[in-house]
Amino acid sequence: MNFADKLIAAVQKKGNPICVGLDPRLEQIPASIVKKITDKKGMTKEAAAECFLEFNKGIIDAVSDIVPVVKPQIAFYEQYGFQGVWAFEETCKYAQSKGLIVIADAKRNDIGSTAEGYSRAFLGDVEMFGTKAKGLDADALTVTPYLGYDGVKPFIEDCKKFGKGIFVLVKTSNRSSGELQDQDIFGEKVSKEFAQDEHMRVYELMAHYVESWGADEVGESGYSSVGAVVGATYPAQAEVLRRLMPQAIFLVPGYGAQGGGASDVKPCFNKDGLGAVVNSSRGIIFAYEDKEKYGPDGYADAAKEACLDMKEDLKEAGIC
Amino acid sequence: MNFADKLIAAVQKKGNPICVGLDPRLEQIPASIVKKITDKKGMTKEAAAECFLEFNKGIIDAVSDIVPVVKPQIAFYEQYGFQGVWAFEETCKYAQSKGLIVIADAKRNDIGSTAEGYSRAFLGDVEMFGTKAKGLDADALTVTPYLGYDGVKPFIEDCKKFGKGIFVLVKTSNRSSGELQDQDIFGEKVSKEFAQDEHMRVYELMAHYVESWGADEVGESGYSSVGAVVGATYPAQAEVLRRLMPQAIFLVPGYGAQGGGASDVKPCFNKDGLGAVVNSSRGIIFAYEDKEKYGPDGYADAAKEACLDMKEDLKEAGIC
Numbered sequence: 001m002n003f004a005d006k007l008i009a010a011v012q013k014k015g016n017p018i019c020v021g022l023d024p025r026l027e028q029i030p031a032s033i034v035k036k037i038t039d040k041k042g043m044t045k046e047a048a049a050e051c052f053l054e055f056n057k058g059i060i061d062a063v064s065d066i067v068p069v070v071k072p073q074i075a076f077y078e079q080y081g082f083q084g085v086w087a088f089e090e091t092c093k094y095a096q097s098k099g100l101i102v103i104a105d106a107k108r109n110d111i112g113s114t115a116e117g118y119s120r121a122f123l124g125d126v127e128m129f130g131t132k133a134k135g136l137d138a139d140a141l142t143v144t145p146y147l148g149y150d151g152v153k154p155f156i157e158d159c160k161k162f163g164k165g166i167f168v169l170v171k172t173s174n175r176s177s178g179e180l181q182d183q184d185i186f187g188e189k190v191s192k193e194f195a196q197d198e199h200m201r202v203y204e205l206m207a208h209y210v211e212s213w214g215a216d217e218v219g220e221s222g223y224s225s226v227g228a229v230v231g232a233t234y235p236a237q238a239e240v241l242r243r244l245m246p247q248a249i250f251l252v253p254g255y256g257a258q259g260g261g262a263s264d265v266k267p268c269f270n271k272d273g274l275g276a277v278v279n280s281s282r283g284i285i286f287a288y289e290d291k292e293k294y295g296p297d298g299y300a301d302a303a304k305e306a307c308l309d310m311k312e313d314l315k316e317a318g319i320c
Numbered sequence: 321m322n323f324a325d326k327l328i329a330a331v332q333k334k335g336n337p338i339c340v341g342l343d344p345r346l347e348q349i350p351a352s353i354v355k356k357i358t359d360k361k362g363m364t365k366e367a368a369a370e371c372f373l374e375f376n377k378g379i380i381d382a383v384s385d386i387v388p389v390v391k392p393q394i395a396f397y398e399q400y401g402f403q404g405v406w407a408f409e410e411t412c413k414y415a416q417s418k419g420l421i422v423i424a425d426a427k428r429n430d431i432g433s434t435a436e437g438y439s440r441a442f443l444g445d446v447e448m449f450g451t452k453a454k455g456l457d458a459d460a461l462t463v464t465p466y467l468g469y470d471g472v473k474p475f476i477e478d479c480k481k482f483g484k485g486i487f488v489l490v491k492t493s494n495r496s497s498g499e500l501q502d503q504d505i506f507g508e509k510v511s512k513e514f515a516q517d518e519h520m521r522v523y524e525l526m527a528h529y530v531e532s533w534g535a536d537e538v539g540e541s542g543y544s545s546v547g548a549v550v551g552a553t554y555p556a557q558a559e560v561l562r563r564l565m566p567q568a569i570f571l572v573p574g575y576g577a578q579g580g581g582a583s584d585v586k587p588c589f590n591k592d593g594l595g596a597v598v599n600s601s602r603g604i605i606f607a608y609e610d611k612e613k614y615g616p617d618g619y620a621d622a623a624k625e626a627c628l629d630m631k632e633d634l635k636e637a638g639i640c
């Protein structure tokens with residue numbers, strides 16, 4: 001099944017477009033989990049990895065009936081070496097076993113022959129002594145487009161082949177994203193290729209690329225499996241990008257801890273109320289730190305309440 | 321010690337700027353290694369990882385007296401999951417134990433708080449239950465600059481703190497690199513920031529960023545620990561970039577299998593004969609496929625000869 005159709009169906013079934021970012025930080029894992037695991041494994045990378053997995057399972061169990069998508073960010077896991085990557089893999093598998101769609105947030109990028117390796121790693125099949133084996137088999141992956149189409153194509157081919165999706169960075173949520181992404185580009189090349197304004201921002205150029213790269217991956221929902229990352233912190237740009245990429249699903253970081261509110265994410269949606277998933281990481285998984293009634297051991301219940309709060313917040317803005 | 325000084329000293333000691341790309345592919349690992357390991361471990365990801373490590377150790381033993389630098393590309397390892405990442409880590413450690421400088425080629429990128437995670441993972445210290453532990457502790461890391469300075473800053477801070485280096489993608493070796501990197505940018509923002517031409521290419525803008533980001537990391541050699549990736553396949557652009565980034569060390573992929581020759585990489589060097597390291601992956605590690613006298617079991621000797629051939633090739637072009 002086409003990834004976009006699967007994602008849209010999941011959003012409709014759950015009645016909201018929330019993506020929970022599974023970005024664990026060791027210093028914020030509840031002490032009871034840490035004690036139980038370090039008593040057995042010592043203060044090791046293996047113990048850190050097991051703490052992450054146990055913490056994540058608690059979150060997943062609490063939110064899997066409410067939200068359609070989770071997005072583990074692999075940097076947090078890679079810190080703990082191959083043991084951390086093990087926890088990342090197990091987290092993805094556990095989330096999928098609970099019916100959640102998993103977006104691996106790894107922002108991979110390289111030249112074609114190497115991008116093929118990343119694509120096999122996260123989305124496709126890997127060579128296994130003359131046969132094939134599954135890689136991580138996530139549902140989707142984030143991808144950085146600095147190298148142009150031939151660095152993105154291997155991922156798109158695996159989207160087609162295995163029913164997977166990608167989200168290409170277009171306009172990111174961070175403060176200095178404009179240093180490259182907001183530059184005005186000018187000249188023959190752009191106007192010839194797109195036959196429109198001679199003048200556009202880099203993020204608009206990338207939007208045109210994303211829309212054209214994904215044109216063959218549009219499913220029955222009308223959305224493409226080639227989506228875009230568009231930060232909640234730039235609502236005016238999101239409005240432009242929504243028009244430039246009518247068929248792309250937006251993965252929207254920046255809600256909550258990074259400062260984006262429900263009204264800021266609204267321009268990321270189409271008139272059909274679809275077309276975006278909104279991520280919140282710290283604001284959900286570490287909600288126990290702000291919701292005193294729960295305490296550390298109630299972190300999963302606090303996360304569940306934070307999801308319901310977020311759903312309400314989006315609903316009030318007319319999003320779901 | 322400043323990374324740039326360490327790298328320049330290693331290049332001078334070995335008398336060449338060759339970087340061996342450790343990008344193993346399971347289907348090209350000699351049958352004798354595969355048999356020995358799969359007999360014990362079966363046709364598993366663990367076996368694939370062990371094949372990679374044993375293969376790499378053979379290459380490293382053969383080339384460590386000749387070349388100054390190796391560059392394992394993590395995509396090839398990530399295909400085999402956490403077991404593959406284990407092989408990547410062990411490869412880096414083994415190469416360092418043989419006196420080689422290790423550039424982890426992972427092209428990481430994200431917003432600041434997540435980039436901190438990647439930087440800790442590859443270059444710095446990680447949180448370990450209230451104390452600190454080393455991450456991978458590579459000597460340097462490749463970084464993709466699509467998110468601007470706040471996504472690169474955490475890496476630069478770890479360069480300063482731990483004597484590490486980064487290589488920022490500027491102009492990549494692949495065919496479609498120009499789709500973004502060659503765009504003409506125009507307007508107030510660029511001219512105000514750099515007080516020069518109103519018109520420049522994206523790769524020129526990135527070069528200005530790299531030179532300014534690395535200004536505080538210049539060592540006694542006159543080179544900065546913030547370097548740039550500049551493909552051997554674009555010699556004319558390399559010439560411009562060499563002028564724009566006099567203090568940056570260039571990491572130059574694209575020699576050999578990708579089509580770049582010694583004359584193509586020459587513009588990447590400064591007049592002092594320094595300022596670049598030239599990578600070759602397939603052309604060295606799988607040299608046994610072209611050098612029939614060696615055969616698969618002589619892969620390490622074939623790699624050694626390929627390094628000596630490359631050194632000769634660079635020497636003839638007046639590079640070393």
